[in-house]
Amino acid sequence: MPSVPGELSKEKYNQFSLEEWVKSFWRDNDVYRLVKEKSSKSPRKFYFLDGPPYASATSIHIGTAWNKIIKDVVLRYKRMSGYRVWDQPGFDTHGLPIEVKIEKKLGVTSKKEIVEKIGVERFIGECRRFVDESIEAMTRQFKEIGVFMDWDNPYVTYKDDYIESGWWLIKKAWEKGLLYRGLQVHHWCPRCETTLADYEVSEYKVLEDPSIYVKFPLKGRNGESLLIWTTTPWTLPANAFVMASPSIKYARVRVGNEVLILASSRVKAVMEEAGVSEYEVLEEIPGSELEGLEYVHPLEELVDAQKELAPYHRVVMAPEAVSAHEGTGLVHSAPGHGDIDFKINEDRVGAPIVSLVDDTGKMTQGAGKYAGLYFRTEANKAIVEDLERMGALFHKGTVRHRYPVCWRCKTPLVLRATRQWFIKVSALKTPLLREAEGIRWQPGWAKTRFVNLLKEVRDWVISRQRFWGIPLPVWVCQSCGYTHVVGSVDEIEEMGGERPENLHRPWVDRVELKCPKCGGVMKRVPDVLDVWFDSGISFYASLGFPRSRLWDEMKPVDFIVEGHDQIRGWFFSLLRSGVIGFNSSPYRSVMVHGFALDEHGREMHKSLGNYVDFEELISKVPRDVVRLWVMQTTVWEDLKFSWKGLEEMGRTFNIIWNTFSFASTYMSLDKYDPTATRLDDVEGDLQPEDRWLLSRLNRLVKEYRSAMEDLRPHDAARMIKNFIVEDVSHWYIRLIRRRVWEEEDTPGKRAAYAALYTALRTWLVLAAPFIPFTTEYLYQKLVRPSEDDAPLSIHLLDMPEPDTSRIDDKLESDMDIVKRIVEAAAAARSNAGIKLRRPVRRIIIAPIKPGVDEAVRRLEHIVREMANTKRVEVVGSEFFEQAKVYDVEPNYRELGPTFKELTPKVVSLIREHSREVAEAIARQGKYTASIDGREVVIERSHVKLNAAYPQWLSVKETEIALVGVDTRIEREELVEGVAREIVRRIQAMRKELDLPVNAYIETWITGDETIVESAKAMEGYIANETRSKAIHYTEPPGDAYTRVWEVDEGRVKIGIKAGSR
């Protein structure tokens, strides 16, 4: 027959070694595999898709750990709830950040050097090796915090299979007519020599640039010019037109013998800046009148490209691009170097798109005189000089402003028009919005955010001019220009190409196809894909689609969870790919989590010095403590990291341990066998507090499950913590202590064991997803040895169903009332200075709220026990009113005017007869007396009336009741109190001797008479409580452990000696 073992109670608690033990246990027994096998037999599928972390770190961020812990909790919960859980982790492995890291490592700074000095083949090899190392390190850390995922089989975006899956989608887009090559203005990094997508332009630096005012002379108006302002002189050679706003007023201003046109609101500021004090505003005209005015570009002769652009040199209305609050209200426009410019040109002008900066930031041949100069430096300088020399410059200064820089290498970016490959996402807005409607979001506001950005969706530039990425599968015929998109490796072979040994550059670049139109040689467009493309296809690519049909079985993804930055990122890119490839959303439910910030709510960064390293964290804080702590913060809000918070959570684990240790101690002493004595077997012996615990337990199960189903794991985490700390440890165990101390094997004790065991065992299962190490350990040490058929690991158990028949609202609310009464009694005792150890005769309760009476009667034994009173009396509130004693103080302000010269005598009267006066005024409203033969009537207003409870009654007034303690100690209470003092001392001494809980002793008591008499009177009680087989009232022998104690009633000498029975 198994019974609960007592090991836990003998063990010294150490959470770190506990977790090490569990780690070995899992490894030795291959627990993850067993868990997975069990799950694989479950009837319902749960396709979870891991948002792949970027594989460029050897140490994970706290936020990354939080992310995986949330996932692990959900997956564990789902497995235990009967789902066939797909738990493949992923890694995002391509892209510029990794290329830049490798460039640094290899000591190169340009694409040219990669090609010529390093060789693309070696460069790619280095990227791959770096990624593999990152994956290994990250995997180790994820395992370290107990994440149960399929670590032997992750999806990795650089694998050939994955790349091939990517090609499938590009081909799909091409077939749908969504893939096109176009010219568009984008930020470009002249060092990385690649275009950056909008979302990659995220860093700005304060830089100094020229701030110049340039005159554009108007045709046919001698001496009259448009005055434009720019901070990018290098864009002037590409100028096509000038933008103005019809709603701004412009002024014609005479300066010397010239006339300048600029916004009226800017005249004063511009003239001041230029140091011009002599000027005259000739007239003001509405902006609309400027429309169509033609001008001559000052650099026309020096710049070749201007020949093409000259026909478009006129004023164009563009209110969206012009401000009356800065510059001159006239904006020079270069459609090849500005995105608004590009759009306005497209809509209203139609000039050729001229971009005069090359891939490396140097001016092109089209820039004529400026060809070969670097844009922000050399070209700026030369252009400003020329303008000045020609007299076209009205004023030059400098400006310090935020300027976008490359997020990887910090080089200032250039806006330029380049030919890139696009996917026409703007054409998919309707299906995107439609599909977004059907997705479930937690929290709800994430959906608002998502839909808002879908409404503004733009075409997607997918091409990048780099190396480490999925190659764009587009081949172009060198003879006839025919373009073909390849959707698979097989198709390469079908098109007459040779299967490359690796699908990355440079191998894939060498693949030549035969043109189906003209038979010519087709070569691949050398671009790679935007790295966001990679993770966006993971929902099918991780399953090997289209080669494998697993996706058809598994679709759609049931659940994803990532940080709120991924609303625009991964959540969007998944949907985008889903709609392109399958016309539907690939996922149905999303949870959003917050960011891990430092304790002041700022981002954690190595450079800010507030970064907490993961390895450091788990060397200082046990894993489960970290897990439960991060899980109890509201999931979608930011997590403020706090060592103190973690330390506090550590104390909770201490309580968890103590609770199980308590159960282990007493259940093992009594050889409690949970399989032989189950709840059903003790039904009739369950005490109200046992039923209360079971009610709380089943309510926990019910509310925990609904929190988990509703994607509020933080609520579930708080519930499991509160249950074990508040309900079990702080309350229930205190209530049953007396019962479990009983010597004999009573039915009441069995009932308490059955209730406690059920609660702890169920709690372990609920807590298992959150704190898998601790629950495993306690399960192995307490539950598994106690039950014959217990599964090998707690993680193989099923989530419990609530037994709602055990939920008793009334009992719980009665218990709440009783708790408050007990608290009030404790407060009242404390005020009266009566220790809880000392029994009192009675406590008196006057209910205020309904239900108190009933609750106290029903749970009277708890009130008696916890308040240490012999009787509980429920009375009407008049009891307390009548018990009150009154006292008065004279109120001089009122007495003086009434009694005039008699006042001093009245005051002495009041002082001398204060009790009498007070009583009379309190009960009749006045006090009548006679002074010097005159009758005086003292009324309520003449005094300050104070009511107080008498000495013998200490009262705590609460919202639900008045609770009074009768503080009068009679002989009986005194004797019992002294006996308890003695018992406590003996218990302390037993502990000092480190005696086993169930050891017997022999005891000697001598000392002051009251104490010895009390001890004699209570001998049976003392002997029983302290397991004394005999008590002697003589000096203890020399070999006894002896101490002298002071108690309120005097001095006592106690000696104890261990003795066997």
Added chain:
RNA sequence: GGGCCCGUAGCUCAGCCAGGUAGAGCGCCCGGCUGAUAACCGGGCGGUCGGGGGUUCGAAUCCCCCCGGGCCCA
């Protein structure tokens, strides 16, 4: 500049959706309890609920504006 979120005690956070006496844990001070006790219980100190305005008999809660922080975009 725009969208969304957060701001409550010294610290970490509940409460806000569905308006009704501002709460918990930690910390600090005082007292108590103790055979699960590096735990626990009682009392005390501590709040312009970021600021301002509005709706309402009544606002931490609903509405508007502003300030600070976060994420995303421009």
